[in-house]
Amino acid sequence: MEGKLSHAAKKITLSSIQELSHLAQRCNAINLAEGFPDFPAPPHIKNAAVSAINSDLNQYRHVQGVCDLLAKAVKEMHGLDIDPLTDVAICCGQSEAFAAAIFATIDPGDEVILFDPSYETYEGCVALAGGVPIHVPLDPPQWTLDTSKLLRSFTERTKVVVLNSPHNPTGKVFTKEELEIIAGECCRRNCLAITDEVYEHITYDSLKHLSLASFPGMQERTVITSSLSKSFSVTGWRVGWAIAPAVLASAIQNIHARVTDCAPAPFQEAALTALRSPPEYFESLRRDYQSKRDYIVKLLAGVGFKIEFIPQGSFFLFAELPDNWSLSDVEFVKKLILEAGVVAVPGQGFFHTDLSSNEVSKINCHYQKRYVRFAFCKSDATLTMVAERLSKLLDEQEHLALH
Amino acid sequence: MTTENNETTIKKAHHPLQVAKRLVKFQKDWGGLTSEKDGTINLGRGYPNFDGPEFIKESAVQAIRDGKNQYAPGFGVPDLNIAIADRFKKDTGLVVDPDKEVTVTSGCLEAIAATVLGLINPGDEVILFSPLYDCYEANLSMAGAKITSITLQPPDFAVPIEKLKSIVSEKTRAILINTPHNPTGKMFTLEELNAIASLCIENDVLAFADEVYHKLAYDMEHISIASLPEMFERTVTMNSLAKTFNLTGWKIGWVIAPSHLTWGVRQAHAFLTFSTPNPLQCAAAVALRAPDSYYVELKRDYMAKRAILVEGLEIVGFKVFPPNGTFFVLADHTPFGLGNDVAFCEYLLKEVGVVAIPCSMFSMNSEEGKNLVRFVFCKDEETLRAAVERMKKKLRK
Numbered sequence: 001m002e003g004k005l006s007h008a009a010k011k012i013t014l015s016s017i018q019e020l021s022h023l024a025q026r027c028n029a030i031n032l033a034e035g036f037p038d039f040p041a042p043p044h045i046k047n048a049a050v051s052a053i054n055s056d057l058n059q060y061r062h063v064q065g066v067c068d069l070l071a072k073a074v075k076e077m078h079g080l081d082i083d084p085l086t087d088v089a090i091c092c093g094q095s096e097a098f099a100a101a102i103f104a105t106i107d108p109g110d111e112v113i114l115f116d117p118s119y120e121t122y123e124g125c126v127a128l129a130g131g132v133p134i135h136v137p138l139d140p141p142q143w144t145l146d147t148s149k150l151l152r153s154f155t156e157r158t159k160v161v162v163l164n165s166p167h168n169p170t171g172k173v174f175t176k177e178e179l180e181i182i183a184g185e186c187c188r189r190n191c192l193a194i195t196d197e198v199y200e201h202i203t204y205d206s207l208k209h210l211s212l213a214s215f216p217g218m219q220e221r222t223v224i225t226s227s228l229s230k231s232f233s234v235t236g237w238r239v240g241w242a243i244a245p246a247v248l249a250s251a252i253q254n255i256h257a258r259v260t261d262c263a264p265a266p267f268q269e270a271a272l273t274a275l276r277s278p279p280e281y282f283e284s285l286r287r288d289y290q291s292k293r294d295y296i297v298k299l300l301a302g303v304g305f306k307i308e309f310i311p312q313g314s315f316f317l318f319a320e321l322p323d324n325w326s327l328s329d330v331e332f333v334k335k336l337i338l339e340a341g342v343v344a345v346p347g348q349g350f351f352h353t354d355l356s357s358n359e360v361s362k363i364n365c366h367y368q369k370r371y372v373r374f375a376f377c378k379s380d381a382t383l384t385m386v387a388e389r390l391s392k393l394l395d396e397q398e399h400l401a402l403h
Numbered sequence: 404m405t406t407e408n409n410e411t412t413i414k415k416a417h418h419p420l421q422v423a424k425r426l427v428k429f430q431k432d433w434g435g436l437t438s439e440k441d442g443t444i445n446l447g448r449g450y451p452n453f454d455g456p457e458f459i460k461e462s463a464v465q466a467i468r469d470g471k472n473q474y475a476p477g478f479g480v481p482d483l484n485i486a487i488a489d490r491f492k493k494d495t496g497l498v499v500d501p502d503k504e505v506t507v508t509s510g511c512l513e514a515i516a517a518t519v520l521g522l523i524n525p526g527d528e529v530i531l532f533s534p535l536y537d538c539y540e541a542n543l544s545m546a547g548a549k550i551t552s553i554t555l556q557p558p559d560f561a562v563p564i565e566k567l568k569s570i571v572s573e574k575t576r577a578i579l580i581n582t583p584h585n586p587t588g589k590m591f592t593l594e595e596l597n598a599i600a601s602l603c604i605e606n607d608v609l610a611f612a613d614e615v616y617h618k619l620a621y622d623m624e625h626i627s628i629a630s631l632p633e634m635f636e637r638t639v640t641m642n643s644l645a646k647t648f649n650l651t652g653w654k655i656g657w658v659i660a661p662s663h664l665t666w667g668v669r670q671a672h673a674f675l676t677f678s679t680p681n682p683l684q685c686a687a688a689v690a691l692r693a694p695d696s697y698y699v700e701l702k703r704d705y706m707a708k709r710a711i712l713v714e715g716l717e718i719v720g721f722k723v724f725p726p727n728g729t730f731f732v733l734a735d736h737t738p739f740g741l742g743n744d745v746a747f748c749e750y751l752l753k754e755v756g757v758v759a760i761p762c763s764m765f766s767m768n769s770e771e772g773k774n775l776v777r778f779v780f781c782k783d784e785e786t787l788r789a790a791v792e793r794m795k796k797k798l799r800k
Contacts, residue, residue, distance in 0.1 A: 034474065036473040036474045037473065038473075040470050040472075041470075041472045046467050046468065046472070049467050049682075050464045050467055050468070053460045053463050053464055054460065054464065056454035057652070058454055058455055058460070058650045058651075058652050058653060059450045059451060059454070059649075059650070059651045059652045060448070060450045060651045060652050061652050092509045092513075092654065092676045093676060093677065093678075095674075095675070095676050095677040095678075096509070096675060096676045099674055099675050099676070103545055108525070108547070121673070121674060121677065124670075124673065124674045125674040128520060128670075128671060128674050128675075129545075130525070130547070233472070233473075234472045234473075235472075235473045235474045236471065236472045236473045236474050236475055236678070236680060236681030236682065237472060237680055237681075237682075238509065238654075238676065238678070238679065238680050254541075255545075257538075258512070258516065258538045258541035258542055258545075259512065259513055259516040259542070259675060259676075260509040260510055260512055260513045260516075260654055260675075260676065261510065261512050261538075261654075262510075262651075262652055262654060263654070264509075264652065264653060264654050264680045264683060265652025265653065266463075266652070266653075266683075267680065
């Protein structure tokens with residue numbers, strides 16, 4: 001019966017993040033792997049959802065108010081003027097917004113440029129639509145964009161460039177210069193861009209998140225995708241959106257209408273409250289996450305990790321295993337689960353650069369098995385407990401010693 | 404460095420601002436025309452104007468307060484998977500593994516999308532019965548399937564079994580059935596299902612069964628094709644909370660299939676929506692454990708509504724095809740001499756203030772269905788009576 005599976009399904013494998021999650025659950029490990037908070041969602045937003053359910057707002061709905069608020073937000077944050085009636089599609093999470101955007105634009109054989117390392121879902125989605133993912137590696141340890149690598153990746157078949165900033169797993173926030181280069185190429189080659197901006201409100205050290213769509217020539221060719229999940233700590237509510245010029249937004253809306261038809265009604269309603277949160281809410285979000293970032297960077301650097309790149313955004317730390325450790329990232333994480341009762345994600349799952357291509361030699365790719373991603377979207381109590389568990393496994397140099 | 408200089412724009416073979424070819428025919432959306440604000444009575448789209456049961460809503464509220472607001476496991480909150488399996492056993496006698504054979508999706512619609520994208524390859528043939536819920540065609544198009552359809556004709560919309568036999572070939576990958584059926588309200592009989600099952604088994608074809616209206620079954624028992632001999636291993640059964648519990652906006656659906664087929668469904672689901680709302684899943688588990696009395700009352704209520712609308716439409720002068728299930732009814736509008744179904748519906752909206760949907764919108768062949776329009780009766784009784792009154796006043800043969 002395996003013969004009944006589609007080609008696309010056969011190519012894609014079970015999420016490695018989820019597999020390690022199962023092992024971690026069995027060992028009762030502290031979960032610094034999956035990117036969701038273990039602290040409660042903001043009360044004012046939960047109350048809004050409760051109120052919506054009790055007010056019988058539970059049937060198929062499109063809450064136009066969400067689009068209106070999003071139009072206001074992109075104007076304030078990025079100076080973009082959009083029409084909330086035609087340029088916004090409300091979807092079941094950024095996941096569905098992205099999938100719909102891909103299905104709306106990719107024909108079989110079309111190429112999609114992705115920056116590596118990258119969130120594993122993008123590639124799977126592109127494959128599902130029959131597209132060809134082309135990965136452009138960012139250069140460690142600062143995850144900088146090498147313009148020549150980017151330029152070499154474009155072909156006649158390139159249709160879309162996917163940009164995730166702030167970036168999962170590295171925590172990089174693409175600079176203005178980098179965005180100008182990417183924008184320039186998109187315009188020059190008449191390509192589309194799909195952005196994933198779910199971490200848009202989680203940036204540090206007064207760094208501003210810039211949307212690719214705000215660069216000259218880009219608004220007309222960019223689909224912005226984002227969601228409530230990370231900004232409001234409600235990853236389980238599945239309310240997201242795509243913002244794009246009317247032709248694209250309408251196509252995305254049509255796909256969405258045939259895949260799920262409607263984002264969860266009561267949570268669309270609660271989105272109205274969330275999107276009206278005052279500036280103080282976002283400042284406090286950033287402040288809290290920054291202090292968690294500082295804590296985890298200090299902790300892990302202190303026990304021997306090489307942290308040459310401090311996260312500028314998102315709630316992930318992409319830490320490098322020290323040179324004197326011979327373990328691979330996967331072996332390391334397994335031991336971390338079994339001995340320390342802490343789980344993180346081996347970095348290799350985020351790298352896709354083809355090892356056999358002429359571009360990349362075996363030596364250059366060694367780094368791909370030397371990173372571990374830690375999520376620090378956890379309560380202070382949880383992070384303190386991680387510190388305690390690690391402290392029990394230190395050697396004389398106060399470095400983590402796993403067997 | 405950016406450029407708006409046309410000379411440096413590299414010429415492309417394609418035009419980026421057009422949508423993918425697969426979508427071109429699906430631009431129009433009739434459902435968008437409906438509105439309650441201006442006093443029209445909406446018997447067009449299939450969602451109730453009354454709400455779901457309190458005990459389920461309270462359960463969702465409690466889940467939100469208990470902090471169930473983060474990612475649920477991608478394939479479903481374990482307790483919901485168990486509740487789905489238990490309910491399926493009660494309904495069909497089949498025992499399924501909640502971990503390996505049940506997947507939660509964002510509504511039955513995503514169940515369909517994930518099933519099609521996860522199991523159908525470009526060029527695979529899929530057989531559909533027309534008229535049909537329009538989303539099947541769109542999803543199959545996205546998967547690059549080759550669609551063949553068989554028309555179900557009034558008055559009884561019986562499956563033309565000989566015709567079906569003649570079009571099944573070795574290229575056929577799946578037969579998609581929707582029972583109870585939207586828009587005809589037909590329920591596939593045991594004889595029809597057995598015939599379809601035999602063809603599936605003989606030709607190694609999968610069955611995709613959309614059973615979202617399974618509890619809105621009035622005149623006969625709903626039969627799941629998965630429960631017929633040798634069918635479980637080749638059937639994907641799809642369902643949701645929406646129609647059974649009048650919560651169409653929650654988008655909690657599921658797929659039940661043997662593990663080797665569930666695998667494909669799960670891959671697609673992971674990239675379509677990744678996971679389904681957590682607190683609403685918790686409430687769904689409570690919903691599926693509702694006592695039998697809930698279903699008895701649901702059926703009774705809908706049968707009363709059916710009576711009001713069917714009798715009302717007959718008095719008004721339609722030729723009505725009373726449904727055995729669902730909350731849809733097809734009626735022949737030609738006695739009113741207002742042209743085709745689209746023209747009739749436009750007249751009905753403008754002059755009578757009632758929304759119905761032209762049946763040609765549901766037909767694979769746009770020439771079909773022109774004599775028929777679809778009404779829904781998932782509305783409170785007062786609304787249904789009011790709609791009938793309006794039509795009595797303003798529709799003349």
